[in-house]
Amino acid sequence: QQQVRQSPQSLTVWEGETAILNCSYEDSTFNYFPWYQQFPGEGPALLISIRSVSDKKEDGRFTIFFNKREKKLSLHITDSQPGDSATYFCAARISGGSNYKLTFGKGTLLTVTP
Amino acid sequence: GGIITQTPKFLIGQEGQKLTLKCQQNFNHDTMYWYRQDSGKGLRLIYYSITENDLQKGDLSEGYDASREKKSSFSLTVTSAQKNEMAVFLCASSVGTGGGNTLYFGEGSRLIVV
Secondary structure, rough: OOEEEOOOEEEEEOOOOOEEEEEOOOOOOOOEEEEEOOOOOOOOOEEEEEEEHHHHHOOOOEEEEEEEOEEEEEEEEEOOOOHHHHEEEEEEEEEOOOOOOEEEEEOEEEEEEO | OOOOEEEEEEEEEEEOOOOOEEEEOOOOOOOOEEEEEOOOEEEHHHHHHHOOOOOEEEEOOOOOEEEEEOOOEEEEEOOOOOOHHHHEEEEEOOOOOOOOOOOOOOOOOOEEEO
């Protein structure tokens, strides 16, 4: 059973446009949602994260919008740059306690065309 | 800062062979992980270790063994390599429990089975 779903599988935008990457989850106990960015040949790296007590988290051109009731979140990348071309993974976990497991989605491959 | 070093970067083996991947971290992190990344399937947790000499199974542990010899190193053994096992194996580490644990990933080791 896939607990974290991402869409679209791939996305192409023009430089300067806003890219919107979607994520949904099933487990209502998830309360921490990081997004990881992965460039070819590298390991994923944390980009931005949000806790379920917030509905928005902003970091420069990257913003997470979170809807707890619908169990959905999205990553908006404004003024997209060719250097943003990468695979983006949405992940989820239960924060704290002894639960170490981070559940990842399958990823969205973003291509930003100059 | 710190770094995760995975060796080898490419591992070529024959079907049925026992193959070992190694991972070293100098973050002084307590927790280490092995993930498998298949194209279009995201990251799936194989094993993790909360501290030295600890081992916990992930979702994909069948066919694998792991060993946490010391705090800084975590190795993964494919017990009998199969051709459908060709994937990238990612090692990661994190501080431990509590809050939003950031995972720091290595660059990955690509397994090729001939």
